[in-house]
Amino acid sequence: MFTGIVEELGEVTAVEQLAEASRFRLRGPLVTDGAKHGDSIAVNGVCLTVVETADGEFTADVMQETLNRSSLGALTRGSRVNLERPMELGGRLGGHLVQGHVDGTGTILSRTPSEHWEIVKVGLPAGLARYVVEKGSITVDGVSLTVVEAAADWFTISLIPTTLALTTLGLKQSGEPVNLEVDVLAKYVERLLAAGVNPLHAREESK
Secondary structure, X not given: OEOOOOOEEEEEEEEEEEOOEEEEEEEOHHHHOOOOOOOEEEEOOEEEEEEEEEOOEEEEEEEHHHHHHOOHHHOOOOXXXXXXXXXXXXXXXXXXXXXXXXXXXXXXXXXXXXXXXXXXXXXXXXXXXXXXXXXXXEEEOOEEEEEEEEOOOEEEEEEOHHHHHHOHHHOOOOOOEEEEEEOHHHHHHHXXXXXXXXXXXXXXXXX
């Protein structure tokens, strides 16, 4: 489980194409400090398993399903990436609950800079709009953000200077893809309601 608060701006140092998979080597001295085989690290919002670490770098195998559902397949040597270690139980939850399970990819439609922040408009893939609400939370390339406006096929986010400077969102241009993860709580509520379960009644029956 992650919070969507990016810890480090890392870099892809190698990409190896495998049979229906890819192996990435990524540089991130902060997130690899103390990391070991089997640990999880979020890369642009995608939860990956560490295969090995050495000299501030780690390798991770990415299966075809992940490549199909995220923008990781577009990464090449030299690509910058957002990195985050899993949250520690008992610590502060700075963003919102993020699983690192990408729901789809969006496209940056426009960027509108102002004096102290930048408004970014992102296109929504079909099927995700119902989970995106004004003032709600969404994860974009692993960054926990608040939705400013929400429409049928797009939403906007407001990026402060810190986010622009310390994440890949300051580098992305119009037309580039981004990984999106919607609020998992919204998906659970939708599933319960579709099954005819009233969450309030369920809570009363459990008392």
